[in-house]
Amino acid sequence: MSKKNHKHRVVAVCLGPSCRKKGGQALFDNLKVEIQRAHLSESVEVVETGCRGLCARGPVAHVYPDNITYCRLTPNDATRIVQGHLVSGHPMEDKVSHADRIANRSFRLFGDARFFGKQLRLTLRNCGVIDPENIDEYLAVRGYEALAKSLTGMKPEEVIQAMRDSGLRGRGGGGFPTGVKWNFAATQKADTKYIICNADEGDPGAFMDRSAIEGDPHTILEGMAIGGYAIGAHQGYIYIRAEYPLAVKRLEIALEQARAHNLIGKDILGSGFDFDIEVRLGAGAFVCGEETALIHSIEGERGTPRPRPPYPSVEGLWGKPTVINNVETWANVPVIILDGPEWFASIGTADSKGTKVFAVAGKVRNTGLVEVPMGMTLREIVYDVAGGVEGGRSLKAIQTGGPSGGCIPAQYLDTPVDYESLKGIGSIMGSGGLIVMDETTCMVDVAKYFLEFTMNESCGKCTPCREGTKRMYEILERITSGRGEEHDIELLEELGETVKFASLCGLGQTAPNPILSTIRHFRDEYVAHTRQKRCPAGVCTQLITYEINDACIGCGACARKCPVKCISGETRKLHTIDQSKCIKCGECFAACRFDAVTRS
Amino acid sequence: MATPLEQLISMRNEAITRLWEHKYTTATRISVGAATCEHAAGSKAVWELLAHIKAGGGLDGVHIGQVGCVGRCDMEPMVEVVRAREIPAKYVKVTPEKMRRIIEEHIYGGKVIEEWTLNE
Known part of the structure; x- marks a missing residue:
């Protein structure tokens, strides 16, 4: 390889008091000598930095733009850094600081803002850092190295074993161990297998997948290609909603660039492994986030679920073994291969890693x-x-x-x-x-909000979900409008348990959760709504009344704000609200500066 | 025949060389947030202003680029300014008007407008 390929790196050596004492200065001097000897003086710069806070593991040095931190260095390591890393491109694995590699980068980019300080950004490691439309930027931060590493020295079984050792579990919500799922698909005998990325993000207020794809689309492609290699699939699909146009555009750009670099397509990097990816657009039905409904939708069928088993890893897309994981799960795959399953498994709790x-x-x-x-x-x-x-x-x-x-x-x-x-x-x-x-949130109202969503998104295939969500919504509607009875609470619980037990897919099986959990933890609020016809948080409009008390000085501020003109009274005299016209918007309550408007 | 890893490493080195020539050696770099959320908050107007100035021959020697979102929804649009030997500054809730002042005072004047930067 020509020297031209190894231009432009910066080695930053910490010369804080601790690192200096442990031999940092000698390391710094040796690096300069070695770089000169390797004729890299014009392309590699050695600079000194202040304390990086890794004193216990000093002396430390950081190589840009690879973003590799070395720790516990000795002056003699200078030769290995220059010859191994800078000349041949192989970082000195035994001295790479795994624990701080990504944390360091967050610090460098975001400062010590509290918002970032407590985070550990693995799947989002490049979001907001690199230009998502330029593959060079992804390659520069060790992009596609995990794929190349898998194709070079790992058998498919070893990739699957790495996933099992890492303890990674599906991030779509179910939490099924990813390595086990891959193994199911890998051990199936079939001429064709498929990989699917579930990017059908539908929860109200959720935007994890969108942000991850828009900020770093290549990570998803790389993860999927590794998955394809592991299970023996040659075709992948990304199922994403059409209402994410920018994410779709960035995926298409990333795919085009990856194909041009032979990182996706035929004979990837000369390994003989073929893998291509196609983007499929969904129309935005919530149920299509359910894996069997999603598969039907890709096949061109109506997006409705079917009973499992057989699971997709046995019988999936077009009846073939299929591994389907969500965006965040795929984004974890390159991290695990690159930094090792042991390191990944060291993060998190006993049963939930990463x-x-x-x-x-x-x-x-x-x-x-x-x-x-x-x-x-x-x-x-x-x-x-x-x-x-x-x-x-x-x-x-x-x-x-x-x-x-x-x-x-x-x-x-x-x-x-x-x-x-x-x-x-x-x-x-x-x-x-x-x-x-x-405290200003009414829990019954929250449950009603979520239930309205699942009721509208129920696909209608199975009765418990189609009818059950509708009936539960009607009961909640009754309770929040003051027409509820106390036994409605028991009825909701009974209905909820039935829908949970009898529904066909995850949508119905989980739809009662917002109701059941709010009844479990906030039963008193349900009781207040039904027995006393009162909304403690003051949210359910039909259960609240606004009145004006003696503190009123007759300034008229409330009357001017009232959108339905139902407040009357002479100037400097007590005003009154016409309850028959009041729409309970709360404008008068907010407008009064004398606490004369009361809400009950 | 080079192994896939060897091929990837030389590909990466070429990428780094290209980036170095076009971006890293530029003394000042401006990165504008460009995700759906950033666009909704108004980052496109900031980007268009920068592109307009650049097209008119301004911002000489300054690299302008785009990045995804870092997750600070309440602070968008965000613009990062990196200058050689300085701690990167992340400006929040940037408008074209604010951007003009950032160019004046920070890019040309060398003085960070502290009250507009991310601090929590």
Whole structure:
């Protein structure tokens, strides 16, 4: 290989007090000599940096733009860094700092802002960092190295074993071990097999997949190609909704570039392995996120689910063994191959390894997309990463898992986030929606909101889901409008359990979760709505009344704000609200500066 | 025949060389957030302003590029300014008007407008 190929790197040696004492200066000097000797002086620069906070593992050095941090170096390592890494392109594996590789990069790019400081960005490692439309930028940060590594020195079984050792579980919500799923498909005897990326993100308020694809599309392609190699598939599909036009565009650009570089297509990198990917657009039905419905949709059939087993890994797309994983799962694959399953398994809790991306929304100061190690508590996510509840109000509940998940009340804030713990308190991990609610949120109203969504999105194939969600919605409608009876709560519980038990697919099986979890944790609110016809949070408009008390000075501010002109009274005299016309919008309540308008 | 890994490494080195020539050696780089969320928050107008200035011969020696979103929905649009030997500055809620001042004061003047940068 010509020298021209190895131009332009920077080796930054820490010369903070600790590293200097441990031999950093000698390392720095040796590096300069070695670089000169290798005739790289014009293309490689050695610079000194201040303390990087890795004193315990000093001396440390960082190579740009590869973003590799070496630790516990000795002055003699200079030769290996120059000859091995800079000349031949092989980093010195035994001294690479695995623990800090990605964390370091986040720090360099984002500073120590609290929002980023507590995160561990693995799948989002390149989002907001590289230009997603330029493959060079992905290649520069070790892009496609995991694929090349798999094709060079790993047998398909070894790739699957790495997935099993890593402990990676499906990030779409189910949490099924990825390595086990791949192994099912790999051991099937079939002439054709398929890989599918489920990018049909439908939860209200969730945008993890969109952001990941728009910020770093190549990671998904690389993960899928590795999966194809592991199970013996030569064709992959990305199923994504047409309502994500930018994500679709970036995927198409990435595919084109990857094909031009022979990273996707025939005989990838001269290995003899063929793998191509096609993007399929969905029309945005929520049920198509369910794997069997999604497969039907790709086949051109109506997007409805079918009973399992057989599972797709045995009988999937066009009846062939198919591995279907979601975007975040695929994005984890290159990380595991590149940095090793042992390292990946060292992150997280006993049964949930790695990280999880959450779309944090609701009554929280810093809404956004965060990626945290499994096992972090909900409190840390909400208060340390997302900045706490908006306006200093107190937190009431956290909803995880979108319309399939449940509400977790504030007393469980110290629950670690992993698959089993969330299940234990009546919610699910889901695909990563996390909605923060404060005291101004009515839990019955929240349950009604999610149920309206699942009711509308029910595909109608099975009766428990089609009829059950509709009936449950009607009961909630009754309760929130003040016509509910106390036995409605028991009826909801009974109906919920039935729908959960009898529905065909995940949509129906999880649809009652928002109701069941809110009844479990906030039964008193349901009782207040039914027995006292009162909405404690003041949200259900038909249960609240606005009145004007004696504190009124007759300024007329409320009357001017009222959109239906139902407030009357002479200037400087007590005003009154005509209850028959009032639409309970709350404008008068907000307008009064003398606390004369009351809500009950 | 080179192994896939060897081929990939030489491909990467070529990519780094290309990037170095077009981007990394540029003393100042501006990265504008460009995801659906960023666009919705108004980042396209900022991008168009920069492209317009660039097309008119301004911002000489400054690299302008786009990146995906970093997840700070409440702070979008975000623009990152990287200058040689300086800590990168991430500007939040950038409008074309703000961008003009950032160009004046930071890009040309060398002074970071602290109150517009991400601080939490």
